[in-house]
Amino acid sequence: MSGILRLLLNRLGISLIVLVGVSMLIFAIARIIPGDPARIALGPNANAEQIASLRAEMHLDASLPVQYGHFVADVLRGDLGMSLYTNRPVTQDIAQFLPATLELVFLAGFIMVAFGLPLGILAARHRGRWQDHLVRVIALLTVSAPGFVWAVILMLLFAFYLPLFPIAGRISDIYDIERTTGFLTIDTLLVGNWAAFGSAVHHLILPAIALSLSGIGQAARLTRANMVETYEKPYIEMAQAYGFFPSRIARSYAFKPSLIPSLTIIGLDFAAMLGNAFLVEAVFAWPGLSRYGVAVILRKDLNAIMGTVLIIAITFLIVNIIVDLMIAFLNPRIRYSTRGAS
C-alpha cells in the first residue's frame, strides 16, 4: 500500500471518529441552549397542551441518549428531520443554501491564495525594503479587521458612493435561472446565459473580497515569515553563490519548503470561512448556509442546527484531508514517515 493511500485511510478513520464526537457534542450543546424548542416553534400564542404534544413528537421528553439514538437512526436513513425555521426538510434547506456558501467560499479562498502567497513572496524577496514594509502594513490592516467590517466598508465604497457593484443577493432579479447545481456561476453557464453568468460573478465579487481579506493578510504574513527563515538556510546561500537568478531561487528553493506551514494555515482558514461567512452573508443578503446556521441557532431549531454543524464539520474534515495529502505530496518525509510508522 502506498504511503499516500495509507495516509488517506488513516485520516479518514480519524475524521470519522471526530465526526461522531462533534455530533455528540453539538447534540448536547444544542439542548443546553436556553429556551424550549417546541415553544419557540409553535409561536408565542401556543398553549401548554400544544407545546407538550410537539415535545413528545420531537422526543424531547426522552433522555439525551435516547434522543441521540433517534437522531443517529434518522441520519442513517438520510433524514435530518424538519426545520422549524423554514418548515422544510433540513436536507432540502442544506441542498439549497450550501452551494451559495461554497460558491462564495471557493472564490474567497481563490482570492486569498492568489493574493496572499504572492504578497508574502514579494515581501520576503525584498525583506527590509519598502515593498516588505508595504505588504506588512497591508497584511496587518486586513488581519486586524474582521470580515463583516470589510463587508460594510466595501459596500459603502463600491456599492453606495461608487455604485460599481450590486448591494445584495446572488444574481439580478431579471434572471430566472433553473437551479441544477445550486452554483449560479455554473447553472448560468449550463443554460448558456452569459449575461446571467456576468451578473452572478458581479454579485460574488464584493462579498468574496470581504471574506478573503483577513485570510490574505494571514497568508502573506505567514509566507513571508517562513520564506525569510528559509532564506537563511545554507542551501540558499549556495544557490546565490552559484549565481542563480533571485526569481529562480525564490520559486524553486525558498518557496516550496516555506509553503508547507502556509498550506496548513490556508487550509484551516478556508474551512473556517464556512462558519465565519455568516456576517458577510448577512451584510450582502447572501442566502447561504452560514446565515442559515445562525438563524437556526437563534431559534433553537435542533434538527437544522445538527444538520448545519455536521455539514460544516464534514467540509472542514475534507479540506483538512486534502491539505494533509498536499503536504505529503510536497514533503516526501511525511509520506515515508507514515509508511515507516505502519
Add this chain to the structure above:
Amino acid sequence: MMKNKALITALCAATALASPAFAETVLRLDEVAVGELDPAKASDYADSILMFNVYDTLVLPAQGGPGHTPHLAAGWEVDGSTYTFTLRDDVMFQSGNKMTAADVVYSVERMQALGAGLSYLFAGVKAAAVDDTTVTLTLETPYAPFIASLVRLPIVDMAHVKANSDSEWGEEFLSANGAGTGAYSVTSHNPQEETVMAKSDSYFLNVADVAPDTVRLRYGLEPATVRTLVAQGEHDIASQWLPPEVVQALAKDGAQLLTESGTGGFYFKMNTQKAPLDNVNCRLALSAVFDYGTAIQMIAINDDVSGGSPATGAIPVGMFGANGADMAQAQDLDAAKAYLADCPYDPAEMNLEISWIAEVPLEERFALLMQSNFNEVGISSSITKLPWALFAEQVSNAESTPHISQLFVNAVTGDPDTLLYGMYHSSTPGTWQSPEYLNDAEVDAALDAGRTATSDAEREAAYSALNARLMAVAPTIYGFDRQSVFAASNRVKVPALSDPAMAFGLDGMGFSFRLMEMTGE
C-alpha cells in the same frame, strides 16, 4: 427628405414593436422574520403581509373607521351564537377552482387541527356548509368580537391542497405554495432570501393597473444593507424594525415615511406577584416616576413622525374605551413620592430587575431611561438582557418572571379583546403577554363584559370601566401607543399607510399590494 421621414417612421415602428406596451412594475420590501406562507400558522407581521395578499377573508376591517365590511362574504346574519354567511358566487381561487362553503369549513377545521398561529381565535367554532354559498359558524360561547376575528381566517382552496398533498391538511405543500383567492399568487418562496409574488389575473375585484405587477418580499436584510438599497433605488419599503437613526437618515435623503397605528402599545409589565410590586402603591409610584416624554422623544423620527404617541391610559387611542388625547401620561415626581410614602417597602432596599428582549436593542435604551428615573426617587434596579426564547420560558412561572418586562403588544384582530384579554384576564397568566400575573375580579368582569356585550355602546362602557380599573391597579406602565414607521421610496404610493381615511386599523393589512400604486418615478 421623404426618405429620411420613412426611415424615422420605420425606426419608431420598430422601437414600438420591440418595447412592451408598459414596463413591468416591481415592488421590493423587506421584513426581518421569514414569512410563514401557511396561513393557518401565520402570526407575525411578515406572515400577515403574505396572508393578506395571497388569501382573502370573509370580511375586511372598514377603512378609516370602526367596523367590518363584507369581502368573500356577500353578507351575514347573526342569530345568538350562530353566524350565517352568504358567500359571493364569483370568487375563483388562483388554481381556477371556484370558492364554495366547503372551502370555508375546511379552512376553519384546518386551523383548529394544526393548532398553530392564531388558531386559538377559532377554538370551539363549529363550521357547517348549508349549500355552496352558505356557511354557518357556531360559537360554543358568545363572543362579541367574532366578526373581527374573521380577518384572521384565510380561506384555503381545499381541492387544490388535496390534489397536491398526501396529507389531509397539506402542511408541507402550503409551507411553500399559495392556495388562496388573493390578488397576488406566490411565484417562489425561499425562506433565506425572499418570497416573490405576481399579480393574479383572476382576482374577483378590480385591481388597478398601477398596482405592482411583481412583489419581492425580502427577508433578514441588515439595516446597513437596507439603507444602501433604498438610497440606490433598489428597494421600496423598509421594514418597521430599522433603528430610528437609519429611518431618520433615509428621511433626510428624501424617503417618505409611512405609518400604521392604533393597534397596540409599548408596555412595561410589572410582576404583581413579586415583592415589592405586589403592592399597588409601589406600582403606582413607578408608573408616576417614568419619564413618558423622553420615551416619546427617543422614538421620534422627525418633528412630525414618531414611532409612538403618548399613551392616555391602558387602551390605545382609537379603540373602545380609550381615554381622550388630553389624558396623556406624564411624569409626576410629587405623585410618585406620595405613592412611595404609602408603599410598605423601603425604596432603598428595592432592587428591581428590569429586563429587555435581546432581539429588540431599542428596549435597552428604555431600560436605561427607567433605571435613571427610578434613581430619582432612590429606587435601585438592575438591567437584564433576555433572549426571547429564555424570556418566554421564564415568564411561565411568577417566581422566575422579572419585576419589569418590556413588550410591544398589538391587537391581532384590531379589537381590544385580542389585546387585553390575554394580558389581564386571570385565566391566562404566565404567557409572554401576561407577565403581570394580574388577578383582579373587577378586571376579569370588565373583560368578560367586553366579550359578551352586544352593542358598541355596551362595549365602549365595558372597556372604559376596564381602562379605569387598570389605571387604578397599575399592573403595567403604559409607555406609549405604538405607531409603526416605514421608510419608503417615492416610487410607490400606499394610501392605506399614508391617509388615515384609508387606514385599516389592523397590523399588516396596510400592505395590501392591490391598493398600492407604483408611480413610475
